[in-house]
Amino acid sequence: MSEIKKEKAEKIVAVKGMNDVLPGDAHLWELFQNTAQSVVQSYGFQQIRTPIVENTALFARAIGAVTDIVEKEMYSFTDSMNGDQLTLRPEGTAGVVRAVLEHNLVYEGPKRLWYTGPMFRHEKPQRGRYRQFFQFGCEAVGFNGPDIDAEMIMLCRRLWDDLGLENIRLELNSIGDAEERARHRVDLIAYLESHETLLDAEAKRRLHTNPLRILDTKNPTMQEMVNGAPKLLDYLGEESLAHFNGVRKILDHNNIPYVINPRLVRGIDYYNRTVFEWVTDELGAQGTVCAGGRYDPLIQMFGGKPTPAVGFAMGIERLIELMKAAGEPDQPNQCDVYLVHQGEQAQLQAFVLGERIRDAGLDVVMHASTANGPGSFKTQMKKADGSGAAFAVILGEDEVANHSASVKAMRAEEGEQQQSTVPFDDVVDFLVDQITGGDNHHYHVHDENCKH
Structure with missing residues (x-):
């Protein structure tokens, strides 16, 4: 009888940029989740859970067709059963707002909502930034004053304190309303065109589609030129400026330190007025751990009545890195x-x-x-x-x-x-x-x- 040679099975490993959370780290994820949930509930937020898969049109309309996310990073596919164009969610806000509108959640009044779960973007994996990554976020829908913007920021500060995290600083800006951005855009494009020889390939690609994002460039050879660009803050009208000053007044009164960063913008079309980021120098170049802002136009973009809203999202992987750097808590015991x-x-x-x-x-x-x-x-x-x-x-x-x-x-x-x-x-x-x-x-x- 001839001996049957068994072929060695090919080893299957995780998809690049999609990582396992092993038992040795699971307690940190549980600690973060429990702490974050406790903090947001103390501010009156309620949980909402949305599907991981949504119609591709949801993100193309909300995020903007000429953004990096939609153009290069989304995991999109055609459902072979019925031909639907579907996408693994690259961020949480669009799905939450879709659910708010679909189920008429603000009919009885404004809502404070929180969510958590995996998001997906096809980008180069690096420390704290992966192709499947987890976010924790909050959305306050139906509130139009500067007070809710400030509350969101103060909520984040409480979370950092409760997690024992230090060296996270707040950067703040206002990108005004659509008319103000349109006036700024004209002058910004003219300024950038006058310095076109300094623009890198990415900036030239964005020049007429999303010039605001050029202000956020990390290219060191463009920094001096970008610093001299027209500042959106100088284009704010009376209402936008009053709103921004209202946010600042509450933060100042509660001793929340911040830096006004006129280059802080958003690459997603639905943002307006207040934008903010919590950043750290402890994670290398990828220093943003939480980003948020106001997005009053979004529900109307989805066909609903004009409804103000503000929210933020934070990357859990990056915060886990900071928790480890701050002194990793002992792994809990397995049992009693x-x-x-x-x-x-x-x-x-x-x-x-x-x-x-x-x-x-x-x-x-x-x-x-x-x-x-x-x-x-x-x-x-x-x-x-x-x-x-x-x-x-x-x-x-x-x-x-x-x-x-x-x-x-x-x-x-x-x-x-x-x-x-x-x-x-x-x-x-x-x-x-x-x-x-x-x-x-x-x-x-x-x-x-x-x-x-």
Whole structure:
């Protein structure tokens, strides 16, 4: 019989720029998510969840057909089942506003909304910036005063404080309204044309389609020329200027430091008036961790009644990088209780006991067999120690015969009792009493060494 040669299976890896979040980092993502959700809820924001896939026309209309996002970065495809043109969402605002309009959410009054989830852009992956990336954002729809703009900014400041992040500074600008931008655009194009020899290829491409974005160039050879360009702030009318000064007044009164950056613009068509960014020098060239602004025209662009709105979005990957740089919190322990068992009857009892302990609100890991078998008591106790559990509950032949369990305090101080023999039916009460200090209520509780 001829030997059949097995071909080695080709290794499959993740798509470039789309990364796994491994258990070692998952606690940071959970910490960010819980902290951010707590902060936005303290300001009265409610969660909204929108689909990852939307009609391509949604983004082409909202973002603008002559932006980098629509021209070069969107993951778009034709649905082979019905021919629909679809796109993986490259940002969150357009989908939220589509949902607000489709479901008439502001019929009963303005709404404060927050969202989180993956976005997709086909760009060069770099530190903190990937092709699948996660955003957390807020949208306040139906509010037209400068107060909500300032509230959004102050909300971000509270989030940085609660996450323990420093060295994030606020840059602020106003890009006025459409008529003001149109007057500025004429003068800006004329100025740039007079310095055309200094423009790089990208700037020349944008000159007549999106000249505002040229002001945001990172090309060092263009900096001096761009600094001398006409400033949008000088074109603001009375209403736009009053709105901007209103935002500044609230920030000043609440001691929120900021820098007015006249080159801060938005490459997306729907923005107007207030724009802001939170930036840091700790992430290299990609220093923006949060960007936002007012977008009053967007709902009307989608066919709705004129409705003011303001929002922001932050890249979670970049903030996770900053959290690590600020001093990575210890990874939480895997459980409160680790169940060690030896023998068939002990394993059966361990299952019963594990469910009872979970019913009391504690987290339990029960030792499970591997390719090498169930493992000795010594091996299992090493696993119990490595789990970070406050207690190991041990069941063997002797314990089963005596209808009891041995409970070992894994983090006991010197001089404290480390191991106790507890009747089987009393184990749950014993553990809850030890872990909660006697506050025996049936809710999710954790030892100080077992925070999640």
